[in-house]
Amino acid sequence: MRSEKKMNIPPNLIAFLKGNDDFFIATHINPEGDALGSSLALSMALNTIGKSTVLFDQDGVPDFYRFLPGHEHIRRTCNGLQPSDFNLLLLDCNTPRRAGIEGLTFRQCAVIDHHETESDFGDVRWIEPKAAATGLMIFSLIRELGIGITKEMATNLYTAIAIDTGTFRFGNTTAEVLRVAAELAETGASPSFISASLYETWSEARFNLLRLALQTLEIRSKVAFTFVNREMFAKTGTGPEDTENFSSFPRIVKDIRISAFFREIDDDYWKVSLRSKGDINVSVIAVLFQGGGHKNAAGYFIKAPLESAKELLLTKVSELSESTLPV
Amino acid sequence: MRSEKKMNIPPNLIAFLKGNDDFFIATHINPEGDALGSSLALSMALNTIGKSTVLFDQDGVPDFYRFLPGHEHIRRTCNGLQPSDFNLLLLDCNTPRRAGIEGLTFRQCAVIDHHETESDFGDVRWIEPKAAATGLMIFSLIRELGIGITKEMATNLYTAIAIDTGTFRFGNTTAEVLRVAAELAETGASPSFISASLYETWSEARFNLLRLALQTLEIRSKVAFTFVNREMFAKTGTGPEDTENFSSFPRIVKDIRISAFFREIDDDYWKVSLRSKGDINVSVIAVLFQGGGHKNAAGYFIKAPLESAKELLLTKVSELSESTLPV
Numbered sequence: 001m002r003s004e005k006k007m008n009i010p011p012n013l014i015a016f017l018k019g020n021d022d023f024f025i026a027t028h029i030n031p032e033g034d035a036l037g038s039s040l041a042l043s044m045a046l047n048t049i050g051k052s053t054v055l056f057d058q059d060g061v062p063d064f065y066r067f068l069p070g071h072e073h074i075r076r077t078c079n080g081l082q083p084s085d086f087n088l089l090l091l092d093c094n095t096p097r098r099a100g101i102e103g104l105t106f107r108q109c110a111v112i113d114h115h116e117t118e119s120d121f122g123d124v125r126w127i128e129p130k131a132a133a134t135g136l137m138i139f140s141l142i143r144e145l146g147i148g149i150t151k152e153m154a155t156n157l158y159t160a161i162a163i164d165t166g167t168f169r170f171g172n173t174t175a176e177v178l179r180v181a182a183e184l185a186e187t188g189a190s191p192s193f194i195s196a197s198l199y200e201t202w203s204e205a206r207f208n209l210l211r212l213a214l215q216t217l218e219i220r221s222k223v224a225f226t227f228v229n230r231e232m233f234a235k236t237g238t239g240p241e242d243t244e245n246f247s248s249f250p251r252i253v254k255d256i257r258i259s260a261f262f263r264e265i266d267d268d269y270w271k272v273s274l275r276s277k278g279d280i281n282v283s284v285i286a287v288l289f290q291g292g293g294h295k296n297a298a299g300y301f302i303k304a305p306l307e308s309a310k311e312l313l314l315t316k317v318s319e320l321s322e323s324t325l326p327v
Numbered sequence: 328m329r330s331e332k333k334m335n336i337p338p339n340l341i342a343f344l345k346g347n348d349d350f351f352i353a354t355h356i357n358p359e360g361d362a363l364g365s366s367l368a369l370s371m372a373l374n375t376i377g378k379s380t381v382l383f384d385q386d387g388v389p390d391f392y393r394f395l396p397g398h399e400h401i402r403r404t405c406n407g408l409q410p411s412d413f414n415l416l417l418l419d420c421n422t423p424r425r426a427g428i429e430g431l432t433f434r435q436c437a438v439i440d441h442h443e444t445e446s447d448f449g450d451v452r453w454i455e456p457k458a459a460a461t462g463l464m465i466f467s468l469i470r471e472l473g474i475g476i477t478k479e480m481a482t483n484l485y486t487a488i489a490i491d492t493g494t495f496r497f498g499n500t501t502a503e504v505l506r507v508a509a510e511l512a513e514t515g516a517s518p519s520f521i522s523a524s525l526y527e528t529w530s531e532a533r534f535n536l537l538r539l540a541l542q543t544l545e546i547r548s549k550v551a552f553t554f555v556n557r558e559m560f561a562k563t564g565t566g567p568e569d570t571e572n573f574s575s576f577p578r579i580v581k582d583i584r585i586s587a588f589f590r591e592i593d594d595d596y597w598k599v600s601l602r603s604k605g606d607i608n609v610s611v612i613a614v615l616f617q618g619g620g621h622k623n624a625a626g627y628f629i630k631a632p633l634e635s636a637k638e639l640l641l642t643k644v645s646e647l648s649e650s651t652l653p654v
Binding site: 173203251254 | 500529546582
């Protein structure tokens with residue numbers, strides 16, 4: 001009936017976890033739900049079998065993730081710690097640089113990640129590029145260790161999975177993802193509490209900024225342009241961090257292939273966030289402007305008046321449309 | 328381990344389905360994903376066991392639901408049909424009036440619905456107010472009938488469940504809901520295709536209408552008011568069906584407890600859609616205005632100038648806040 005696809009957890013990872021006592025759990029800078037939820041759940045699980053853990057993220061926990069159980073244990077510095085006393089568990093990334101811990105020396109290092117490997121870092125490595133979230137790997141791992149999943153662990157893991165699957169809307173949402181979510185809900189994760197915490201905690205000021213941004217919508221050649229300038233920030237009492245995800249909104253329009261959101265940094269200086277649908281690879285475009293990113297989410301900076309910046313982008317999009325763009 | 332909570336399907340419903348051959352499947356006016364998906368899936372299931380079905384919805388299938396397999400079989404009139412030759416299956420509503428079929432005479436009538444009953448209509452009745460969607464009931468029913476769920480049925484049922492749970496974000500998203508979704512995904516429903524079809528296929532006109540609606544936002548006593556009037560429909564070339572889900576947008580603001588969306592029908596005549604967060608039961612409010620619905624999603628009609636209608640609602644909200652409202 002339910003053929004749970006077992007993940008292939010490397011036996012040396014299990015041995016590493018069972019055979020050591022002190023772990024330093026680190027994840028990537030600018031952490032999001034998968035990085036944080038995975039780290040917290042694994043830390044809690046290890047604690048229940050008598051292991052000691054330190055949680056580290058250089059950038060700390062963003063405000064709206066402070067509903068995650070245990071988030072207060074995540075530290076931003078190594079002050080007072082001797083890294084060489086610890087075994088490193090690097091989660092949701094696979095190089096020390098991505099976690100801002102390059103130069104630190106640990107006893108042994110293990111990597112658990114669902115991103116393609118950038119390097120061969122780590123004495124113990126478990127990389128599953130097909131896993132929708134690192135949280136799914138941690139779920140399997142905790143099970144494999146024979147540890148009971150608590151409500152707190154479940155909330156962290158559900159959040160990890162929810163964020164990386166767009167709350168079960170992205171192409172990586174498989175039957176297995178939904179089944180794990182069901183098990184976590186059964187164990188005490190509240191889908192509605194988590195969703196509300198992730199998506200319904202905007203300030204009124206931020207909502208006002210979104211309304212202004214949507215008023216700037218212009219659709220040309222199936223590219224949706226929106227922008228926010230410094231005047232709008234001032235008018236609404238908001239800041240750059242309030243524009244997170246603004247680039248995604250115009251995706252709801254059927255004919256749009258790319259959404260390009262421009263945020264004013266200085267006179268004629270813009271940060272551009274690109275979002276695409278389906279097979280359109282916007283990282284190719286971002287690279288042309290010395291930026292980068294993933295297939296469906298990328299960005300770059302540009303010094304130019306807004307209209308010229310839009311024109312330049314449209315030119316690149318149409319050039320690429322004739323060659324590599326629509327993969 | 329997995330204690331599937333079996334729904335209690337009335338034996339006389341099973342007998343009704345097995346013992347008859349010709350069914351007239353009707354659902355409510357202004358149908359949405361649960362009404363349409365449930366009707367289509369049940370029709371397909373009955374066809375596979377040799378039953379003949381007619382699908383009816385007075386308002387037809389909105390454009391953006393035309394990805395649902397089989398939607399082209401839904402008819403808007405009874406022309407050329409003799410209702411008395413058929414057994415009625417009334418889905419996702421429980422009175423003929425809600426389906427626009429009052430006055431028609433059928434052989435026997437069965438009701439399958441997850442809304443609180445308004446009347447005792449129906450020779451056979453299956454009402455499960457605790458079910459998150461009628462689609463979940465149909466899923467159980469098809470299983471109980473021993474019919475294999477096809478990819479097409481799965482797509483319809485997944486859509487039904489996705490819509491009524493806010494794609495697994497509302498308070499009715501239980502472990503069981505996620506487990507059924509997993510089974511449907513395993514049977515061929517594509518979570519990402521369905522989500523993109525539901526949420527990323529807006530016309531530019533509809534998006535323009537949303538922008539106008541968001542411009543009307545007014546927040547008073549933690550109630551968010553937005554409206555769309557006939558002038559906005561005319562200006563954007565849109566219609567009432569384009570306002571689906573508009574009521575949900577202001578929910579993203581943290582401090583909002585209730586979102587009230589007013590749609591103008593005629594001079595001083597409005598359809599009001601209420602959405603609430605958490606434990607706030609807006610159906611209690613809707614009932615005070617002779618409307619109805621669920622705890623977090625309800626609605627009513629009101630004849631009054633807009634400002635008075637808003638005031639009236641605020642008065643009721645504040646009266647109830649002091650008594651039953653915040654359960």
